Amino acid sequence: HQSLKQQAIDILRMNDRGGYTVPTARLYPYQWEWDSVFAALGFATFDRDRAWEEIETLFSGQWDDGMVPHIIFHKTDPDYFPGPEMWKSNTVPPSSGHSQPPVAASAMLTMMQTGTDMDRERAKALFHKLYAWHRWFHTYRDPDNTGVVGIIHPWESGRDNCPDWDIGMGRIVVPDDLGDLPRRDITHVDPSERPTAEQYNRYLAIVKFGHECQWDHLEIARNGPFFMVDPCVQFALMRGDRDLAELATEFGEPGIRDEAEAWLKHSKAGCDSFWSDDVGGHVAKDLRTGGLSTAFTNASAMALYADAGSPDQQKRLTAEIAAILDHCSFGFPSWDPRDAQFESRRYWRGPIWSVVNYMIGIGLSEKGETALAERLRNDTRRAVETSGFFEYFDPLTGEGLGGKLFTWTAAIHLAWAM
Numbered sequence: 001h002q003s004l005k006q007q008a009i010d011i012l013r014m015n016d017r018g019g020y021t022v023p024t025a026r027l028y029p030y031q032w033e034w035d036s037v038f039a040a041l042g043f044a045t046f047d048r049d050r051a052w053e054e055i056e057t058l059f060s061g062q063w064d065d066g067m068v069p070h071i072i073f074h075k076t077d078p079d080y081f082p083g084p085e086m087w088k089s090n091t092v093p094p095s096s097g098h099s100q101p102p103v104a105a106s107a108m109l110t111m112m113q114t115g116t117d118m119d120r121e122r123a124k125a126l127f128h129k130l131y132a133w134h135r136w137f138h139t140y141r142d143p144d145n146t147g148v149v150g151i152i153h154p155w156e157s158g159r160d161n162c163p164d165w166d167i168g169m170g171r172i173v174v175p176d177d178l179g180d181l182p183r184r185d186i187t188h189v190d191p192s193e194r195p196t197a198e199q200y201n202r203y204l205a206i207v208k209f210g211h212e213c214q215w216d217h218l219e220i221a222r223n224g225p226f227f228m229v230d231p232c233v234q235f236a237l238m239r240g241d242r243d244l245a246e247l248a249t250e251f252g253e254p255g256i257r258d259e260a261e262a263w264l265k266h267s268k269a270g271c272d273s274f275w276s277d278d279v280g281g282h283v284a285k286d287l288r289t290g291g292l293s294t295a296f297t298n299a300s301a302m303a304l305y306a307d308a309g310s311p312d313q314q315k316r317l318t319a320e321i322a323a324i325l326d327h328c329s330f331g332f333p334s335w336d337p338r339d340a341q342f343e344s345r346r347y348w349r350g351p352i353w354s355v356v357n358y359m360i361g362i363g364l365s366e367k368g369e370t371a372l373a374e375r376l377r378n379d380t381r382r383a384v385e386t387s388g389f390f391e392y393f394d395p396l397t398g399e400g401l402g403g404k405l406f407t408w409t410a411a412i413h414l415a416w417a418m
């Protein structure tokens with residue numbers, strides 16, 4: 001009987017496609033941005049060289065404008081839809097046309113702080129690319145300099161079908177010529193654990209708008225079908241800017257340090273604009289209509305990780321975290337289980353996710369909420385002990401859902417929850 005640690009290592013090795021890992025075979029056969037960064041944290045516990053290679057390969061897909069795309073199509077694979085022919089990125093390698101939560105700065109800083117001169121050199125070599133990516137977010141996802149970045153697609157949040165996006169998705173007009181979508185995901189995973197057909201039509205409507213304007217990101221932010229604030233992207237970026245500033249100090253780049261600190265200050269002030277008193281946390285917001293989402297999510301719980309919110313708001317949201325944990329056996333649910341829209345098995349409408357738990361846990365622990373942080377770390381480990389290294393888990397039962405032998409679940413087990 002192999003230890004879970006050894007199984008996790010084997011999963012990372014098995015999902016290695018040579019310089020990058022796939023999140024899991026078949027369902028996700030390419031390199032995904034945040035999956036890859038968390039994979040690097042897992043590799044860093046047993047193979048530092050391979051950990052850096054993961055991030056270097058990711059940056060090999062960076063666009064000229066600084067964007068790091070959410071999927072890089074290194075080798076075409078018919079098992080995935082929508083593939084490169086739908087995105088039409090016109091880049092080498094081909095990629096999707098938007099980004100994903102910018103978690104690399106924080107991972108790179110962690111790897112450098114726990115590493116040797118080699119880690120420092122590898123981080124330094126990537127530093128200007130990392131900076132360009134953060135600048136891209138502030139430029140193209142906050143064109144009016146409000147201190148809050150928007151996302152142009154639910155997939156950019158990484159929390160694809162969370163009810164958070166229902167407000168923005170509801171306004172998307174599906175083009176007549178979209179046709180029947182040749183979905184592949186529901187041939188790999190039970191459809192009840194995946195987004196619906198209606199959601200997929202809207203996802204593809206945004207992709208169509210994007211390639212029709214040649215991925216002109218200012219045009220998409222101003223006139224595209226979808227533009228919403230995601231607490232997860234905003235908080236990951238804030239934490240990332242903090243960590244970028246620290247890397248800049250390390251590498252003797254005072255100009256970049258000052259810029260990153262100014263971004264952070266402006267972003268902190270912006271967070272009031274998507275705070276909900278009704279919910280007791282920061283929530284998603286439709287930037288076209290001003291509409292706020294209606295429930296607390298695992299992204300709301302990331303506020304402490306970014307040190308967002310006033311002391312009163314932080315107190316309130318921490319109480320909310322504790323109250324929600326009382327309603328599930330495994331934290332932290334991606335939608336409030338006390339709300340009618342909660343679905344314990346459907347992807348980001350209820351299930352728990354190791355990587356988000358990791359970021360929430362770090363935030364809680366830094367704020368001295370040790371018991372809550374430990375609860376989340378234990379739950380993350382227990383879910384794996386109960387079911388194995390699944391993509392996500394039912395918060396009521398710990399049942400494993402979605403893809404199996406999953407890279408980021410294995411990586412977080414090694415880097416945090418073991």
Ligand code: DGY
Pocket residue numbers: 070081155160185
């Ligand atoms: C998918 O295909 O479900 C991915 O999450 C999109 O990024």
